[in-house]
Amino acid sequence: MSTEHAVDTPVTVVGAGMSGAACAAALVAAGVPVRVLDRGRAPGGRMASPELHGRRVDVGAGYFTVRDNGFESVVGDWRDRGLAREWTDTFGVLATGAPPSTSTGPMRWATPGGLRSLVRDVLGDIDVTTDDLEALPDGDVVVAMPDPQAARLVDIDDPVGCDPVIAVAVGFAPDSVRDLPFLHAAFVNEHPSVSFVADDGSRRGDGAAVLVAHTTPELAAAHLDDPDSVTGEVVAALADLLDISMASPEWTHAHRWTFAKPTGAHDATHSLRRVDGRLIGLAGDQWCPQGSPRIESAWRSGTDLAAAIVTDRRA
Numbered sequence: 160m161s162t163e164h165a166v167d168t169p170v171t172v173v174g175a176g177m178s179g180a181a182c183a184a185a186l187v188a189a190g191v192p193v194r195v196l197d198r199g200r201a202p203g204g205r206m207a208s209p210e211l212h213g214r215r216v217d218v219g220a221g222y223f224t225v226r227d228n229g230f231e232s233v234v235g236d237w238r239d240r241g242l243a244r245e246w247t248d249t250f251g252v253l254a255t256g257a258p259p260s261t262s263t264g265p266m267r268w269a270t271p272g273g274l275r276s277l278v279r280d281v282l283g284d285i286d287v288t289t290d291d292l293e294a295l296p297d298g299d300v301v302v303a304m305p306d307p308q309a310a311r312l313v314d315i316d317d318p319v320g321c322d323p324v325i326a327v328a329v330g331f332a333p334d335s336v337r338d339l340p341f342l343h344a345a346f347v348n349e350h351p352s353v354s355f356v357a358d359d360g361s362r363r364g365d366g367a368a369v370l371v372a373h374t375t376p377e378l379a380a381a382h383l384d385d386p387d388s389v390t391g392e393v394v395a396a397l398a399d400l401l402d403i404s405m406a407s408p409e410w411t412h413a414h415r416w417t418f419a420k421p422t423g424a425h426d427a428t429h430s431l432r433r434v435d436g437r438l439i440g441l442a443g444d445q446w447c448p449q450g451s452p453r454i455e456s457a458w459r460s461g462t463d464l465a466a467a468i469v470t471d472r473r474a
């Protein structure tokens with residue numbers, strides 16, 4: 160079996176989000192050459208931190224949690240090198256017509272350089288080539304992305320769907336946003352427009368007056384063709400919820416996530432099968448038997464898939 164697929168032929172990893180990056184890094188660490196392709200100009204996928212008005216803003220994932228033992232040691236290394244820090248275990252809870260409250264849960268981690276910096280760190284020296292694939296490349300392949308995107312390249316049994324989100328970043332004049340009814344971030348309950356809002360200055364640790372709101376899936380679905388068209392409704396919702404009507408935004412930026420959050424999960428951390436003599440692996444946060452897709456499940460998925468590929472190639 161392995162003679163056909165010599166250990167030194169590269170594995171092509173399609174998708175340079177956390178799952179693809181973790182898979183590629185683990186393959187390289189095991190001596191397997193990789194080539195990594197992503198349609199985005201920068202790696203990171205849904206851990207996106209574009210530079211907006213002079214600083215990086217997390218417009219995708221807002222933070223990460225650490226329940227996985229293997230991921231914990233990676234995060235410990237990030238902490239020691241100043242790439243990530245414990246942010247908070249307590250978020251606000253907002254709802255129209257109700258007084259603000261708080262909710263305490265697991266420690267949420269954030270980054271001074273934006274969450275994308277962690278994907279870049281996982282990749283290390285591995286280059287990412289920009290390529291928007293429309294068909295599966297030759298040879299052994301890893302497809303590391305949400306199922307609706309992966310299904311354009313490969314057959315998937317029982318694909319997991321995804322809810323959309325539009326993230327709206329709102330920048331204010333320095334020091335103009337004070338006395339918010341929450342610290343750090345807040346879940347927004349039973350609101351037609353907004354489901355979550357984060358203080359990006361708190362998250363990044365620079366105190367910038369930048370908020371990032373996530374729309375409800377319903378509002379996002381109605382505006383996927385024109386994400387900017389949602390901005391007015393979101394800014395009005397923030398003014399209402401946060402009572403910041405006196406501060407006018409200096410700028411706004413809307414980012415569309417058509418496949419933001421898996422609506423279910425596979426009951427394994429990855430898939431690896433041999434089709435016509437070559438390996439085809441699937442990874443991503445939806446490969447999450449614990450049932451709560453997130454950054455740490457993407458890392459676990461890519462890491463486990465790499466181990467399975469190495470085992471198969473050495474068999």
Ligand SMILES: Cc1cc2nc3c(=O)[nH]c(=O)nc-3n(C[C@H](O)[C@H](O)[C@H](O)COP(=O)(O)OP(=O)(O)OC[C@H]3O[C@@H](n4cnc5c(N)ncnc54)[C@H](O)[C@@H]3O)c2cc1C
Nearest residue numbers: 174176177178198204205220221292419443444453454457
């Ligand atoms: C708005 C939002 C909020 C979130 N909040 C949190 C949170 O608070 N905490 C948390 O842990 N997680 C959160 N998440 C989820 C988290 O971002 C994901 O779990 C994680 O980033 C998934 O990584 P991935 O590698 O599985 O997929 P992705 O990051 O989606 O990576 C897939 C990659 O594949 C590429 N790609 C797709 N199709 C092709 C193609 N045809 N050719 C080439 N490349 C292709 C894409 O460009 C992308 O880079 C959030 C996500 C969003 C969008």
